[in-house]
Amino acid sequence: MVAISRSVLAVVLMATSAAAFSSSFTSSNGLNTRAAEGTMSMKIFDWKRRADAATQESLNDVENTEFTLDNLTSAPGSRQNKKRKGRGISAGQGATCGFGMRGQKSRSGPGVRAGFEGGQQPLYRRLPKFVGRPTGPGHTKTEYNIIKLDELNGVAAGETVNYASLLEKAAITKSKLDIHKVVVGKNDFTAKDITVQAHAFTKSAKEAIEAAGGKCEILKATTGEVIEA
Numbered sequence: 001m002v003a004i005s006r007s008v009l010a011v012v013l014m015a016t017s018a019a020a021f022s023s024s025f026t027s028s029n030g031l032n033t034r035a036a037e038g039t040m041s042m043k044i045f046d047w048k049r050r051a052d053a054a055t056q057e058s059l060n061d062v063e064n065t066e067f068t069l070d071n072l073t074s075a076p077g078s079r080q081n082k083k084r085k086g087r088g089i090s091a092g093q094g095a096t097c098g099f100g101m102r103g104q105k106s107r108s109g110p111g112v113r114a115g116f117e118g119g120q121q122p123l124y125r126r127l128p129k130f131v132g133r134p135t136g137p138g139h140t141k142t143e144y145n146i147i148k149l150d151e152l153n154g155v156a157a158g159e160t161v162n163y164a165s166l167l168e169k170a171a172i173t174k175s176k177l178d179i180h181k182v183v184v185g186k187n188d189f190t191a192k193d194i195t196v197q198a199h200a201f202t203k204s205a206k207e208a209i210e211a212a213g214g215k216c217e218i219l220k221a222t223t224g225e226v227i228e229a
Contacts, residue, residue: 145175145180146183149185149208150185152171157192163180163198182196184208196216197226199218
């Protein structure tokens with residue numbers, strides 16, 4: 001009899017523990033998902049929306065719900081209230097507001113500068129650099145050698161002119177840049193009926209050449225071939 005009573009007591013204890021274990025996955029306020037349903041739900045931080053479980057369940061019923069401007073709401077947890085710092089230790093961000101008690105980062109002011117690594121060799125000094133080519137913001141624009149329109153005044157009508165021919169005639173000086181752009185100069189443009197080859201033209205320079213009966217041909221930066229006439 002004692003053995004039977006002990007076995008019955010063990011069965012009862014196992015049943016109660018199983019019930020308690022299953023009930024730990026359920027919640028009275030609908031925050032967590034019940035194990036029997038087998039679906040997932042997100043925790044809602046706003047207590048007003050969390051208490052209104054009927055509205056949430058009706059909106060989740062997509063087949064029977066018509067979404068309008070009146071019932072559109074943001075996703076649960078996507079809009080949290082701003083943390084109120086310095087309002088007591090019970091808030092979690094009181095007193096030092098999460099910055100600690102000592103150190104440079106706890107003081108007022110900007111703190112450490114960008115790229116500073118505590119005195120060790122920073123990353124921007126450890127990495128190799130391209131010689132003669134600056135890096136960083138402001139150094140990504142294309143740099144052209146400038147050819148002015150008044151430097152083309154000595155070209156005869158009907159000729160084709162480019163940087164090489166101008167350099168050969170000593171109309172311009174040597175440049176370290178490989179791509180060239182034609183711009184309007186200070187003096188008047190007097191050449192007539194010429195074909196100008198360059199990698200780029202300003203709008204006003206192109207209009208001046210075409211107005212004088214000339215033609216503009218754009219060259220490819222890598223091969224120097226004519227890609228647009």
